[in-house]
Each structure stands twice: as structure tokens, then as C-alpha cells.
Amino acid sequence: MNLRLVVVACLxxxxxxxxxxxxxxxxxxxVVLVASGNGVESFGETVVLAMPLKNxxxxxxxxxxxxxxxxxxxxxxxxxxxxxxxxxxxxxxxFTSALFALxxxxxxxxxxxxxxxxxxxxxxGSDEVDSVIARQPDKTRYFLGLLAWSPDSLEQQVKAxxxxxxxxxxxxxxxxxxxxxxxxxxxxxxxxxAMLTIxxxxx
Numbered sequence: 001m002n003l004r005l006v007v008v009a010c011l012x013x014x015x016x017x018x019x020x021x022x023x024x025x026x027x028x029x030x031v032v033l034v035a036s037g038n039g040v041e042s043f044g045e046t047v048v049l050a051m052p053l054k055n056x057x058x059x060x061x062x063x064x065x066x067x068x069x070x071x072x073x074x075x076x077x078x079x080x081x082x083x084x085x086x087x088x089x090x091x092x093x094x095f096t097s098a099l100f101a102l103x104x105x106x107x108x109x110x111x112x113x114x115x116x117x118x119x120x121x122x123x124x125g126s127d128e129v130d131s132v133i134a135r136q137p138d139k140t141r142y143f144l145g146l147l148a149w150s151p152d153s154l155e156q157q158v159k160a161x162x163x164x165x166x167x168x169x170x171x172x173x174x175x176x177x178x179x180x181x182x183x184x185x186x187x188x189x190x191x192x193x194a195m196l197t198i199x200x201x202x203x
Contacts, residue, residue, distance in 0.1 A: 028052060030117045030168045032063070033154075034185045038161040045182040048147060048163075049102070049173055051116045056151030061102060061143045063173060064181040065090035071133065071142055075099070080130035084137055089178065091143025100124055100146060101132045104139045104170050119170060141174060 030051045035043035050060035071084040091100060101123035106113050112128040113121040123129045132140055149157075157163055166172065166185070175181050 030120060032166040032168050032172050033163040034166060034182065036161055036164050043162060047181045047185060049168060050154060058149040058154045060147050061091035061100070062147065063175065064178045066178045080133045084133055086137060086140070086142055088142045088144055090145060092145045092147035094146055094148050096145035098145065099129055100143045101129050102141045102143065102173065103132055103136060104174060107136050110135055117168065120168065139174065
């Protein structure tokens with residue numbers, strides 16, 4: 001079976017949760033997570049886009065581990081990707097051989113994308129990723145691998161203080177300088193302006 005189909009089956013991504021309200025919260029909406037260095041668990045200097053699943057779990061992509069490789073470098077034998085010079089980043093420790101695409105404001109003629117907010121969609125299957133490469137290579141980030149949380153585990157990490165939760169702004173998600181993203185988001189003024197209180201995030 002195609003590896004990306006295994007991802008869809010394992011995570012239940014065919015029935016993803018859509019945002020239930022305008023207030024970002026891990027349980028209902030995509031959020032950006034900035035590792036705080038606090039709490040029992042430590043996630044280093046990590047920034048993550050996390051997206052909810054209907055079963056209470058989450059999946060997402062690390063936003064600040066760039067590589068020097070392009071899509072063409074990694075997939076030179078595939079027609080759709082052999083000329084694409086967009087960078088591929090490390091998305092997480094699960095399914096690390098699979099290429100995924102995160103698309104901002106996707107074109108309406110790209111079939112099969114899974115919309116996770118009014119602004120973002122993800123391409124998980126190989127046909128979907130190929131369609132994104134062919135039709136909307138810009139405003140898109142490409143990742144090898146992803147992260148996954150079991151039901152309710154992300155909320156517990158937030159309650160324990162492991163993450164600061166921010167709005168999933170496209171300027172963060174599509175940052176041209178991902179290697180310095182954690183440092184910039186962790187600076188006091190930027191964090192205060194973007195941060196949501198724990199009472200807003202977790203009921």
C-alpha cells in the first residue's frame with residue numbers, strides 16, 4: 001500500500017475535524033505551538049503547526065527544521081517534482097519517508113486536499129502532492145514526515161506548560177527564515193502580542 005495511504009488510515013485523516021469556532025484551541029482549531037522549555041516534557045526549540053482530528057488526537061508539522069534539499073533533489077525520477085526547487089523541511093519523526101504538502105489558500109481546482117481551516121489545507125496522498133506541485137508550488141511548504149499526538153495528549157502538554165499556543169498566522173507558517181523562528185517567537189514583545197492565555201486554550 002502507498003505509504004501516504006497508510007498515514008491517512010493510521011491517523012484517521014479521512015475524517016478530520018474542522019474548526020468549530022473562531023477561537024483557536026488545540027481541540028478544535030489549527031494552532032502554532034512554541035516550545036516553552038517548561039513543564040515535565042521538553043521539546044527543545046521547536047515550533048509546530050498542530051491540527052486536530054475528530055478522535056481528539058492531533059497531527060502536524062515542525063516548522064523550524066529546514067534542510068538544504070529541494071523536492072527535485074529528493075525525487076529526481078518523478079515527473080511532477082524533478083524541476084521543483086522548493087525546499088523540503090523535516091516535518092516530524094513519523095512517516096519520515098513520505099512527502100507532505102501544506103498549502104495556504106489552495107486553488108479550488110486541486111482535488112483531494114484536506115482543508116483544516118479556512119486558510120490551510122494539507123496534501124497527504126501522492127496524487128494530491130503531485131497536484132499541488134503542478135498547480136500551486138508557491139505558498140506551499142513541503143515536509144518529510146509529520147508529528148502525531150494520541151487523543152487528548154496535546155491538551156495535557158499545554159496544561160503542563162510545555163507549549164505556548166499562538167494563532168496559525170501564514171507569516172509564521174510560511175516563514176522564509178524557519179531556522180530562527182523559535183528565537184523570534186520567543187522574544188517577549190512578539191510573544192505577548194500573539195499569545196493566547198491558557199484559559200482561552202483549554203477549558
